[in-house]
Amino acid sequence: MVQKLNLLKESASQTAGPYVHIGCVPNFCGIEGVYPEDLGASMLSEKTQGERIKITGKVIDGTGTPLKDVMLEIWQADHNGLYPAANEHRGEADPNFTGWGRCPGDYVSGEYTFNTIKPGIVPFFDGRPMAPHITFWIVARGINVGLHTRMYFPEEEAANAADPILTRLEHQVRVPTLIGKKTGEGEYSFDIVLQGENETVFFDI
Amino acid sequence: MKSNQKPNLGGYFPRDRVRHPDAYTPWYKTSVVRSPTKALISMNNTLSEITGPVFGHSMLGDLDNDLMLNYAGAGESAIGQRIIVHGRVLDETGRGVPDCLIEVWQANAGGRYRHAKESYVAALDPNFGGCGRCITDEDGNYSFRTIKPGAYPWPNGPNDWRPAHIHFSLFGHAFAQRLITQMYFEGDPMIPYCPIIRTISDQDAVQDLIAPLDMANTIPMDARAYKFDIVLRGRRSTMFENRMEGN
Numbered sequence: 001m002v003q004k005l006n007l008l009k010e011s012a013s014q015t016a017g018p019y020v021h022i023g024c025v026p027n028f029c030g031i032e033g034v035y036p037e038d039l040g041a042s043m044l045s046e047k048t049q050g051e052r053i054k055i056t057g058k059v060i061d062g063t064g065t066p067l068k069d070v071m072l073e074i075w076q077a078d079h080n081g082l083y084p085a086a087n088e089h090r091g092e093a094d095p096n097f098t099g100w101g102r103c104p105g106d107y108v109s110g111e112y113t114f115n116t117i118k119p120g121i122v123p124f125f126d127g128r129p130m131a132p133h134i135t136f137w138i139v140a141r142g143i144n145v146g147l148h149t150r151m152y153f154p155e156e157e158a159a160n161a162a163d164p165i166l167t168r169l170e171h172q173v174r175v176p177t178l179i180g181k182k183t184g185e186g187e188y189s190f191d192i193v194l195q196g197e198n199e200t201v202f203f204d205i
Numbered sequence: 206m207k208s209n210q211k212p213n214l215g216g217y218f219p220r221d222r223v224r225h226p227d228a229y230t231p232w233y234k235t236s237v238v239r240s241p242t243k244a245l246i247s248m249n250n251t252l253s254e255i256t257g258p259v260f261g262h263s264m265l266g267d268l269d270n271d272l273m274l275n276y277a278g279a280g281e282s283a284i285g286q287r288i289i290v291h292g293r294v295l296d297e298t299g300r301g302v303p304d305c306l307i308e309v310w311q312a313n314a315g316g317r318y319r320h321a322k323e324s325y326v327a328a329l330d331p332n333f334g335g336c337g338r339c340i341t342d343e344d345g346n347y348s349f350r351t352i353k354p355g356a357y358p359w360p361n362g363p364n365d366w367r368p369a370h371i372h373f374s375l376f377g378h379a380f381a382q383r384l385i386t387q388m389y390f391e392g393d394p395m396i397p398y399c400p401i402i403r404t405i406s407d408q409d410a411v412q413d414l415i416a417p418l419d420m421a422n423t424i425p426m427d428a429r430a431y432k433f434d435i436v437l438r439g440r441r442s443t444m445f446e447n448r449m450e451g452n
């Protein structure tokens with residue numbers, strides 16, 4: 001016999017189901033008066049530093065149909081590349097920026113919208129810079145384990161070409177699935193495709 | 206940092222994908238066109254994954270963790286079996302996870318959700334909204350008061366029912382720990398029939414989602430208790446890690 005490691009096992013994931021709104025965005029689904037506002041509905045204030053951007057998109061299933069019961073969360077650095085997190089030790093992030101947003105897909109169109117700022121550069125674990133990116137987490141009915149992906153920025157061609165995550169993807173043909181499309185000044189679209197030919201790259205983080 | 210806590214230096218333990226459900230589970234029909242078909246791309250945790258948003262206890266209202274009352278009219282209360290759901294949020298090293306935001310949602314005692322897309326014939330309870338939240342204390346403890354949710358039918362197979370369950374959403378300290386799961390109740394005969402539970406093939410992992418009746422913590426003449434511990438990913442704390450800048 002040897003000593004025991006005594007490690008526990010992570011609780012298994014279960015789908016968020018069709019009624020995730022009740023728990024996570026109750027005001028959105030008409031349950032008002034319990035919480036003053038839905039968490040993650042606003043990431044910014046007037047004082048937030050950085051370039052305002054708006055990201056819209058849909059999450060699309062294997063038949064090409066947008067999910068209308070999806071919920072997305074994003075997590076990103078501030079304009080200086082600092083995270084508004086308790087364990088951010090490199091400096092103090094912008095106190096007027098939450099870094100975290102949550103948005104349900106529209107009941108009819110499936111579209112989501114995040115109003116945020118363009119993030120700065122964050123170092124990879126070996127110190128190399130990562131290109132500006134936003135982490136996405138997607139849950140819905142029929143998704144058994146929440147999906148992680150990233151959105152990079154199309155105008156950051158040089159930084160994307162040197163990004164430690166993008167460059168190590170074996171199938172470089174899939175890199176464009178991780179890059180938003182510029183649709184206007186400060187406006188991007190980023191569709192997430194769950195399966196099929198243009199399936200978005202999802203990460204096991 | 207408290208003196209009895211080890212410094213956190215490394216990435217999170219890799220997710221045990223054998224213990225989690227597969228993406229493609231055709232007996233749960235919605236998963237068929239919503240499951241990625243290509244392999245997930247593994248990556249080492251970076252600052253983007255080991256950090257996460259902070260939620261302060263001050264954001265909570267007095268009734269946020271009391272689903273029996275938080276949607277009820279003055280002097281009213283939700284109908285159903287009064288229960289306390291309590292437990293600890295731990296990480297895989299066994300340490301309690303403090304300041305973890307937990308959000309819950311559930312059907313009412315008749316198995317009916319308060320939602321525009323809900324079509325079950327069971328009655329709505331005017332005094333039950335179905336959402337609650339709390340933040341764990343310094344040892345990772347949490348508790349809710351609610352009513353026991355009912356089982357409900359759902360369109361999947363010709364006669365599929367969900368066992369009584371409460372949905373849980375958890376934030377640990379890192380986006381890598383983000384988790385949504387469901388709690389089931391000890392002794393529920395519907396559990397073996399549930400296609401969503403059967404997305405988990407590891408029977409040990411299924412058992413870990415079933416909360417036992419906790420008579421010791423039951424409040425006499427008031428509310429029975431169920432104890433539900435949740436485990437989030439642990440984090441390497443080896444001292445010789447390939448250290449990240451500033452960490």
Ligand SMILES: [Fe+2]
Pocket residue numbers: 017019311312367370372
């Ligand atoms: Fe449910």
